[in-house]
Amino acid sequence: MEVDPTRICELLVGLPDVNVLGVIDESGGVLRVVIEIRGPRPVCAGCGWPAQVKDRPVVELVDLPCFGRSVRLVWRKHRWACVNGSCPVRSWTGVDVRIAVARSAMTDRAGRWVTRQVGEHGRTVNELAGELECAWHTVNDAVRAYGEALVDDDPDRIGEPTALGLDETLFARLGEFGRQHWSTSIVDVRAGVLLDVVPGRSGAEPCRWLATRGDAWLANIAYATLDLSGPYRAVFDTMTPDAIQVADPFHVVKLANQKLDECRRRVQNETCGHRCRKDDPLYRCRRLLTRADERLDEHGRTKLLGLLDAGDPHGEVRTAWHAKEVVRSIYEHHDPELAGEFVDRLGHDLQDPSCPIEVRSLGRTLLRWKDQIAAWHRAHVSNGPTEAAIIRSARRSVVDVVDEAVEAVGERVLWSVSLRSPMWRAA
Ligand SMILES: [Zn+2]
Numbered sequence: 001m002e003v004d005p006t007r008i009c010e011l012l013v014g015l016p017d018v019n020v021l022g023v024i025d026e027s028g029g030v031l032r033v034v035i036e037i038r039g040p041r042p043v044c045a046g047c048g049w050p051a052q053v054k055d056r057p058v059v060e061l062v063d064l065p066c067f068g069r070s071v072r073l074v075w076r077k078h079r080w081a082c083v084n085g086s087c088p089v090r091s092w093t094g095v096d097v098r099i100a101v102a103r104s105a106m107t108d109r110a111g112r113w114v115t116r117q118v119g120e121h122g123r124t125v126n127e128l129a130g131e132l133e134c135a136w137h138t139v140n141d142a143v144r145a146y147g148e149a150l151v152d153d154d155p156d157r158i159g160e161p162t163a164l165g166l167d168e169t170l171f172a173r174l175g176e177f178g179r180q181h182w183s184t185s186i187v188d189v190r191a192g193v194l195l196d197v198v199p200g201r202s203g204a205e206p207c208r209w210l211a212t213r214g215d216a217w218l219a220n221i222a223y224a225t226l227d228l229s230g231p232y233r234a235v236f237d238t239m240t241p242d243a244i245q246v247a248d249p250f251h252v253v254k255l256a257n258q259k260l261d262e263c264r265r266r267v268q269n270e271t272c273g274h275r276c277r278k279d280d281p282l283y284r285c286r287r288l289l290t291r292a293d294e295r296l297d298e299h300g301r302t303k304l305l306g307l308l309d310a311g312d313p314h315g316e317v318r319t320a321w322h323a324k325e326v327v328r329s330i331y332e333h334h335d336p337e338l339a340g341e342f343v344d345r346l347g348h349d350l351q352d353p354s355c356p357i358e359v360r361s362l363g364r365t366l367l368r369w370k371d372q373i374a375a376w377h378r379a380h381v382s383n384g385p386t387e388a389a390i391i392r393s394a395r396r397s398v399v400d401v402v403d404e405a406v407e408a409v410g411e412r413v414l415w416s417v418s419l420r421s422p423m424w425r426a427a
Helices: 005-013 107-120 125-132 138-146 204-211 215-219 230-239 249-272 285-288 298-311 316-332 335-347 357-368 370-379 386-393 396-409 422-426
Strands: 019-024 031-037 051-053 058-066 070-074 079-081 092-095 163-174 179-188 193-199 225-226 246-249
Touching: 005 019, 005 215, 019 386, 058 125, 070 422, 092 386, 107 138, 125 138, 125 163, 138 163, 138 285, 163 193, 163 230, 163 335, 179 204, 179 298, 193 204, 204 230, 225 370, 246 249, 249 285, 249 298, 249 316, 249 357, 285 298, 298 316, 316 335, 316 357, 335 370, 357 370
Parallel strands: 031 070, 163 225, 225 246
Antiparallel strands: 019 031, 051 079, 058 070, 079 092, 163 179, 179 193
């Protein structure tokens, strides 16, 4: 066991060849450990004369937390000068990359640690900045500096995809007001490989990225998948005009759920005169509404219908709920032609004047993206292969219901499940 106080300090700080000069303890706040480099006086690289101390600049570095507290390493550096008048060397600052690399605001060990947290454990820069009580940029700069060295920038990595997807991702919340910064992921959707991430969610950066790939590469893209975003559509219109555009099923269903939620909140406001409170029937059924129909058991369904009876006097939320379910059923069709007709008919049906305003807006969007939505049935490529697979397999029971309805009505036309069908009204 080590009992020498100086040595104990050095062991706790854990850095080689440093003197621990002291600790600044602001009660409950960040712990500041003041150090300097220990070692013989250096000689001038130009003439070999012994150097003299010119200055002791202090840098403060974010370090790893210790004993549950955030830590800063305060490094009293040595600025050395050559006193040989005939030597061209004037002065230099002592460095030690084992403590920190030049111009880094973080210690070497903290830089490696945050890079591993982000790269291996998928943690966000924001989260780590919170944990270390430092600025977002400090962590981000370190991750970039250490991470870039690890990236194997193999040009063949990108390959020659035949189906390309663009998807927006929230990258970070920055500044005092947590302003959102977005990025665009460029994905080989057949291989399920992330090709690159570019800043923003406009079309400019993806266009620039695609332009650098060359004409032959672009001509190879047969399918282009996207969420229901105008800018991405423009990217593909411009850069890959011959590729078939495919709207991602996940985003189509998500939009139907969003419109349902908007409708629920509006009706809530109109009937109760206030925003959602936890005892309001429409607030209580918000999760049941967006749950897939086949995942509602008898109890859930009874509860939902009871809450709708209590909170939805004109049946608007119910209509939006049915609309969402019919939108999900788009992905039940296997015949691309019929799927296209179904989307077209549904888009018009949902714009019926009897429908709530949110459902009419959904209908307009479906029509605007009709070709891209129906194209999924040709291509079966998607930004979210997993989500699409889940949607497909989970639709089983609804298919059975649809089949029964078709038999009962004696029509084989698929749009008999559309919104005005008595089956949905009766549910
Ligand atoms: Zn010199």
